[in-house]
Amino acid sequence: MTGPIDRRDAVRRLLTDRGDLIVVAGLGASAYDVAACGGSPLDFPLWGAMGGAAMVGLGLAIAQPGRTVVVVTGDGEMLMGLGSLATIAVERPPNLRIVVLDNGCFGETGNQPTHTASGTDLAQVAQACGIADTRTITEIGAVDRLRADLHGAHWPLFAVIKISDEEQPKVLPPRDGPYLAHRIRSSLLGTAAALED
C-alpha cells in the first residue's frame, strides 16, 4: 500500500548523525536513497543479490557485535527473502535493524504492484516470525522516533515505512564490488582488512 511519506526525507532523517552505524542497502531505489545521504565507507549498497539484504545485515551484525547494523531495503526485495525474517527472529541479533521502504510496487521495473499493495503486511510477517519489536510507520514524526531507536534499542527491530510511490532522481552509489567490500572492511578492520580475512 502506498503511503504519504517521502522516501528521501525518511532515509535522510533515519541517517541523521548516524555515528558509526553500518548501513546495508537493498538494490534499487533504497540504495539510491542511502547514497543521496552523502555516502559513507560504512555503507554497503547492493546492486543485485535480491532477497539477500537482511541476511548480509545479519552476517555483519554477528561479526560486529559492538556496532549497530541497519538494513534499508524495499518491499519487493524483502518479499524475496521472507524466510530470512524467521532466521533473524531465531538468532535475535540485538544490534540489527531492518527498515523496509514500502511503496507497494516494483519501482525499478515499471511500478508493477507488489504483494504489499494487495494486503501482505510485512510487519505482521516479521512479528509472526518472532521479531518482537515491529512497527508500521505512516507519518514522518514516527520516523524520527525510529531514528532514536536505531541507536538506542538493544534488540532486533523491524520497521515498515509507508512511502509515496513517487520516483526520485537516481543518486547512484559505487557499483564496483571489490571496492565496496574493501571500503567497509578497511573501515571496520583497519589494515587487517588487506592482510587478513
Add this chain to the structure above:
Amino acid sequence: MTTDARHWADGIHALFRAYRITLVSVVPDAGHKRLIDLCQADAGIRTVTLTTEEEGVALAAGAYLGGTRSALLIQSSGVGNCVNMFSLPSICHMPFFALVTMRGEWGEFNPWQVPMGESTTAVLEASGLTVFRTDTAEEVGPTVEGALGLAWQSRRRVAVLLSQRLIGAKRFGEGRASE
C-alpha cells in the same frame, strides 16, 4: 588414536577450528548430522539454521565484511537455490566456503533427487566456484584443508562435495511401495 582413525566429520570440525571458522550456517542434511552436532556443541562456533540455502550465501558475505570466517553446510538439492546469490561473493571477490553432501547418485532410492544431483557440479562451476569432490573418508581431510586454504588465503569461492558413497545412501527400508 591417530587422526586417521577419527570420523571424517571430526576432522572437518578440527579444520574449522584451525582455520578460525566461527560461523557455520546450515540447511540440515543427514550426511552433515555429525558435523552439525560437533559445531553446535562448540562454544567457539555459532551455528545458524537457515530456511533456504541462499540465505547462507548472503550471511557469509556479511560476515566476511565484518571480519568473520564462515562455512555453509548444505545438500546438493540446495545448490540450485543459491545461484543468483552466488553473484554477491563472486562480484565482490569474497572468499566463500561450502560443504555439499551429495544426493541423487550412488545408491539413490529417490529419483526426484537425481536431476539436481547430476547438475550440482556444473551449476557450481558455472556460478564461478571451484569444486572439489571426495569419495573416501581418507580424502576428506586433505581435500577440505586444501579447499579452506584456497578460499581464505586466496579469496576464492570453493565448494567441497561429500559424495553419497562417502556419507551412505539414505535408507527408506521402512517404507512400503504402493506399486
